[in-house]
Amino acid sequence: MKLLNVLVVILYSKLSLANVNVWNYREHGPDEWPKEFPQCGGKQQSPIDLDTTIAQFNKDLKPINFNNYDQNLLWNITNDGKSIYGRMINPSLIPSINGSNYRETFNLIQFHFHWGFNPYQGSEHRLNGSKYPLEIHLVHQSESGNLAVIGFFYRLGRTNVKLKEILDAAGQTIFKNDMIAINLNLVHILPDFDEANKNGYFRYMGSLTIPPCTEGLIWTVFRQTVSISENQLVKFYSNKLESNHRDVQPLNGRILQISVRTSNSRLPPLKQQQQHKYFQLSQQNVRKLSAATNQQLQAQN
Numbered sequence: 001m002k003l004l005n006v007l008v009v010i011l012y013s014k015l016s017l018a019n020v021n022v023w024n025y026r027e028h029g030p031d032e033w034p035k036e037f038p039q040c041g042g043k044q045q046s047p048i049d050l051d052t053t054i055a056q057f058n059k060d061l062k063p064i065n066f067n068n069y070d071q072n073l074l075w076n077i078t079n080d081g082k083s084i085y086g087r088m089i090n091p092s093l094i095p096s097i098n099g100s101n102y103r104e105t106f107n108l109i110q111f112h113f114h115w116g117f118n119p120y121q122g123s124e125h126r127l128n129g130s131k132y133p134l135e136i137h138l139v140h141q142s143e144s145g146n147l148a149v150i151g152f153f154y155r156l157g158r159t160n161v162k163l164k165e166i167l168d169a170a171g172q173t174i175f176k177n178d179m180i181a182i183n184l185n186l187v188h189i190l191p192d193f194d195e196a197n198k199n200g201y202f203r204y205m206g207s208l209t210i211p212p213c214t215e216g217l218i219w220t221v222f223r224q225t226v227s228i229s230e231n232q233l234v235k236f237y238s239n240k241l242e243s244n245h246r247d248v249q250p251l252n253g254r255i256l257q258i259s260v261r262t263s264n265s266r267l268p269p270l271k272q273q274q275q276h277k278y279f280q281l282s283q284q285n286v287r288k289l290s291a292a293t294n295q296q297l298q299a300q301n
């Protein structure tokens with residue numbers, strides 16, 4: 001009996017290890033993910049279409065504070081074949097977010113990008129049905145293990161000088177575990193935060209957009225965009241990883257909120273009860289999230 005248990009454990013751990021690498025955006029693409037990762041077939045998945053006609057204005061969605069985002073920090077840039085990632089090296093001050101209707105402060109743990117194989121697609125979220133060519137995800141975690149992700153869209157426009165440094169570094173680390181260290185001030189690759197808050201953001205409860213697609217993440221996507229040139233976009237999709245975006249998922253009754261009143265979202269404010277329900281995360285989900293994040297970080301390191 002003991003031997004059987006040991007065998008089960010070995011088999012299970014081998015399966016788990018295999019699972020970490022089996023998914024991709026080609027033959028083991030998003031449609032196949034739920035077979036290996038049941039949570040990818042869940043009811044609260046990301047990304048979604050950010051439809052202003054159904055978004056409900058919530059006056060409690062105050063401006064988001066981006067603390068220490070304006071620091072020059074040393075970042076490790078890597079391309080692991082799934083995305084281009086940035087992770088801080090011994091930060092003196094950790095960038096964090098609070099404000100909004102967040103109940104805690106969330107520390108930045110990494111950023112990464114999603115793109116497509118031409119300029120007409122690439123973002124994971126859609127805005128009123130339309131895709132942008134590129135989307136950045138800034139992944140934050142609170143001390144209690146909750147995850148809050150911020151997304152910004154990039155629009156086709158002028159060259160983004162600081163993104164060039166990231167792309168040059170990423171070009172040297174394709175499909176290797178090499179990391180290239182660069183000095184980066186995040187404000188140079190993101191929109192002006194005051195402007196972005198003024199123009200508003202969407203909020204909903206969703207998931208990781210990659211396996212294991214863990215749910216319970218607090219998602220924020222801003223309407224304010226950042227510019228990137230077509231030449232820079234080509235650098236994203238001309239590396240071996242030509243596309244890494246998941247299609248939009250059904251809302252399944254979830255509430256999409258928006259922080260500003262827009263001309264086509266004149267809907268009544270949320271009821272008190274719905275606001276409260278919105279941020280309840282069970283301890284079980286907190287543990288699951290922490291485990292999933294650690295697993296992802298290990299897989300990516």
Ligand SMILES: [Zn+2]
Binds near residue numbers: 137209
């Ligand atoms: Zn992402």
